[in-house]
Amino acid sequence: MGAQGPAANGTRAMHDALPAPLRDAVDEFAGHLASVRNRSAHTVRAYVADLVSLLDHARRMGCTEVAELSLDTVRSWLARQRTTGAARTSLARRAAAARTFSAWAHRTGLLPTDVAATLASPRPRRTLPTVLRPEQAALLVEKPAHRPATPVSVGLASPTDPPSSEDRPGTGASGDTDAAVRLRDRMLLELLYGTGVRVSEACGIDTADVDQGRRVVRVRGKGGRERTVPYGLPAQRALDDWLRHGRPVLAVPDSRDALLLGARGGRLHPTTARRIVSGYAEAAGLPRTSPHALRHSAATHLLEGGADLRAVQELLGHSSLASTQIYTHVSVERLRAAYRQAHPRA
Structure with missing residues (x-):
């Protein structure tokens, strides 16, 4: 095989x-x-x-x-x-x-007829994704600036993690490394929430993929498809701090062009990125949160703010509009909850 x-x-x-x-x-x-x-x-x-x-x-x-x-x-x-x-x-x-x-x-001629063409699929029960409120998302992405680095945020690989280039030793004093890791963590969180990219896409970004003048980043999604995604001023400030004061501390020869680095200089691994997000969410007292929850939150907040569904589809890199429409249901559920809570005749 x-x-x-x-x-x-x-x-x-x-x-x-x-x-x-x-x-x-x-x-x-x-x-x-x-x-x-x-x-x-x-x-x-x-x-x-x-x-x-x-x-x-x-x-x-x-x-x-x-x-x-x-x-x-x-x-x-x-x-x-x-x-x-x-x-x-x-x-x-x-x-x-x-x-x-x-x-x-x-x-290819192996089957005389397409025997499964009429096969029906069981319709899966579609559950609404976990979505943070805007103030919760803001609290999460700002948490690295208000919290000293810990083993969770430093991103050291555990024995059960996939092999990663993070396992190589880095450079810089411990204090400098801790400060650089916090800047990396802030950059990661701003990137995930500010653009709605998948965690694998975020970890795959190279420095050359970022156009700071236009404030857009090129990402490679499923099936090798590329798309360009804009990011806002908070992400730009986090990017500036990371590139000037964080990345040079963690970078080693093997870092190459990777934008986000692990604490030991290799390209940040998605497993480590997931642990970073969940660690800061726990420290902020938020519900269990993953990078994909930040993606869900970004899409929902865009739609609630008046964004066109097609535009959100392009931002998220969905090949089908049906995949994006789930976020309209999230917004409706929030509207219903607010109505039940506030309306005297709910």
């Missing part, structure tokens, strides 16, 4: 137990997702794991070639997933994986 194969040993064992024609189809499909569809490694792993599960189920029903796959087989696989307790969101994703594979296999 190569680099595109699933990491789970159980999935790999199922893959290796498939008949050769099915195994080859899995590998070719993984390559198609990665190189042609330009899907992320995470998406490829998820789809391949679902496909291996489907084809293992088909093998148990006597299927030895892709051409023998039928709609009934796919439906019985999903039914079995449901009886074993799979969530509706998981079933919807697995149905999508089956449809994608079926369409690809038909185009």
Whole structure:
């Protein structure tokens, strides 16, 4: 399965137990997702794991070639997933994986017909995202300026974190490093809330991606798609402080052009960034908060402030407007809550 194969040993064992024609189809499909569809490694792993599960189920029903796959087989696989307790969101994703594979296999001649074209997906229950109030978001992004650095904000990797270039020693005195880390933390928080970018996008920004004259930053999103996102004056001030007084303290030769650095000079890892956000939120007495909650908050506050839904879609990098519309529901729920609380006839 190569680099595109699933990491789970159980999935790999199922893959290796498939008949050769099915195994080859899995590998070719993984390559198609990665190189042609330009899907992320995470998406490829998820789809391949679902496909291996489907084809293992088909093998148990006597299927030895892709051409023998039928709609009934796919439906019985999903039914079995449901009886074993799979969530509706998981079933919807697995149905999508089956449809994608079926369409690809038909185009490539492995299937005589697109057997899963009419496969219905269970509609997942859509929960509203966690959103901070504007004053809570302001309290969070300003917290690094009012709090001494701690192991949470310094961003040292724990033994369970993925390998990171942060593990290399940095330079500078301890006091200088602590001050630089606080400036980094403030920059990170301002960037996440001020632009609504994903945490992986924020950590992937290089210094050359920032146009300070126009106050915009170029980010690379899902599928390698690039977009340009504006940021405001508070983020600009945090950026100036970080570039002048913070980044030079933490930078090492291996830092290269990374905008956000770990405490030891490597590019900041998304796992560390998540810990930074949750640590400051806890210190500020806020609800459990993640970088994605800041993204949700930014989108909701934009819409509540009168921003056009299409503009918010572009800012967030959503390929579909349906993904952005969830934030209109958040705003309506806030309106309802305010009405219930304040109106005498609520």
